[in-house]
Amino acid sequence: xxxxxxxxxxxxxxxxxxxxxxxxxxxxxxxxxxxxxxxxxxxxxxxxxxxxxxxxxxxxxxxxxxxxxxxxxxxxxxxxxxxxxxxxxxxxxxxxxxxxxxxxxxxxxxxxxxx
Amino acid sequence: xxxxxxxxxxxxxxxxxxxxxxxxxxxxxxxxxxxxxxxxxxxxxxxxxxxxxxxxxxxxxxxxxxxxxxxxxxxxxxxxxxxxxxxxxxxxxxxxxxxxxxxxxxxxxxxxxxxxxxxxxxxxxxxxxxxxxxxxxxxxxxxxxxxxxxxxxxxxxxxxxxxxxxxxxxxxxxxxxxxxxxxxxxxxxxxxxxxxxxxxxxxxxxxxxxxx
Numbered sequence: 001x002x003x004x005x006x007x008x009x010x011x012x013x014x015x016x017x018x019x020x021x022x023x024x025x026x027x028x029x030x031x032x033x034x035x036x037x038x039x040x041x042x043x044x045x046x047x048x049x050x051x052x053x054x055x056x057x058x059x060x061x062x063x064x065x066x067x068x069x070x071x072x073x074x075x076x077x078x079x080x081x082x083x084x085x086x087x088x089x090x091x092x093x094x095x096x097x098x099x100x101x102x103x104x105x106x107x108x109x110x111x112x113x114x115x
Numbered sequence: 116x117x118x119x120x121x122x123x124x125x126x127x128x129x130x131x132x133x134x135x136x137x138x139x140x141x142x143x144x145x146x147x148x149x150x151x152x153x154x155x156x157x158x159x160x161x162x163x164x165x166x167x168x169x170x171x172x173x174x175x176x177x178x179x180x181x182x183x184x185x186x187x188x189x190x191x192x193x194x195x196x197x198x199x200x201x202x203x204x205x206x207x208x209x210x211x212x213x214x215x216x217x218x219x220x221x222x223x224x225x226x227x228x229x230x231x232x233x234x235x236x237x238x239x240x241x242x243x244x245x246x247x248x249x250x251x252x253x254x255x256x257x258x259x260x261x262x263x264x265x266x267x268x269x270x271x272x273x274x275x276x277x278x279x280x281x282x283x284x285x286x287x288x289x290x291x292x293x294x295x296x297x298x299x300x301x302x303x304x305x306x307x308x309x310x311x312x313x314x315x316x317x318x319x320x321x322x323x324x325x326x327x
Contacts, residue, residue: 013188017118020192021125024200028129028157035149 118195119252126199129154133207148214151207152286154200159280161197162244163299165190166273170306174313191251194269198248201241233283236275243272273303 133154136146168190172183208216220227224238250257250265257265277300286292 013185016185016188017121017192020189021121021196024157024161024193024196025125025128027160028153028200031153031156032150035152036146039145039149 118192121192122195122199125196126202129157129200129203130206133203134210137210137212147207147211151204151211152284154204154207155280155284158197158200158204159276160295160299161193161200162269162273162276163303165194165197166269166303167306168193169269170303170310174306174309176306176309194244194248194251198244201244205241230283233279237279237283240272240276240279243268243275247272270307 129150133147133150136150139146168186171178172186172190175183178186205221208214208221209218214229216227220234221241222238224235225231227234247266247269250262254262277296281287281296284292287296
């Protein structure tokens with residue numbers, strides 16, 4: 001039995017190879033677009049007032065720890081605190097990538113929620 | 116155009132797209148993240164197609180109106196393309212401004228701060244794919260039996276790539292993604308059972324594979 005490459009040395013399929021590459025690139029672009037669209041719709045949902053309240057309620061249950069020099073109000077990093085104070089200070093704890101990677105929400109979106 | 120050049124071209128296209136998005140500035144972090152995930156998915160799917168077509172070729176499973184040489188060509192080109200998209204996935208991980216991985220995190224996986232076990236599996240799968248594709252590129256230097264044994268690393272490589280996707284991917288809770296993993300793994304498992312149940316193909320004594 002000859003090795004496959006030797007057996008098919010005279011049988012080449014250039015169109016198959018090009019088609020496979022084109023399909024792969026098209027799939028890559030499609031999945032990328034789908035992720036971006038899902039991210040955009042998530043962002044739009046978060047911009048909705050009702051969703052905004054829901055996010056605030058969730059975030060308020062897990063606020064970052066407050067340092068000794070900060071008042072609890074100043075340390076709050078919820079969106080409601082940002083909107084009421086106008087310019088909230090940055091969170092005292094940097095967002096952790098490890099603990100937040102479990103969701104399908106894009107990283108920037110998670111980051112913007114915490115600041 | 117050879118499979119290698121085609122794979123190189125496709126990989127460079129994907130890498131260029133990711134780098135362009137990364138340099139664009141506007142929502143660069145989010146778009147880089149989406150792109151590297153997409154590259155990971157495509158690499159996994161190509162790896163799966165390559166495994167499936169390779170097993171079908173090896174088991175001589177007849178596909179109606181498809182010649183064995185077509186199945187073999189599909190097996191080869193999808194393997195090269197899987198490696199190319201894997202490379203773009205890794206480049207995306209490296210340049211992503213959010214996750215901040217080092218080269219050692221990509222090579223070893225376990226050193227990363229984020230899900231080290233899942234990334235270790237990904238690193239093992241990447242090494243397996245690299246060895247399989249690399250040894251095929253220089254297959255003329257190996258005895259056929261040696262090359263075939265190295266080529267069989269694709270099976271554990273596929274399995275750890277599957278678990279890397281399930282454990283490290285941020286979309287694993289998505290029903291569509293879960294269905295995709297289930298269907299692809301089921302197909303490979305089915306052919307794997309056939310492969311284990313069937314007899315070994317005879318290995319030629321002194322035939323070397325010429326690299327194309």
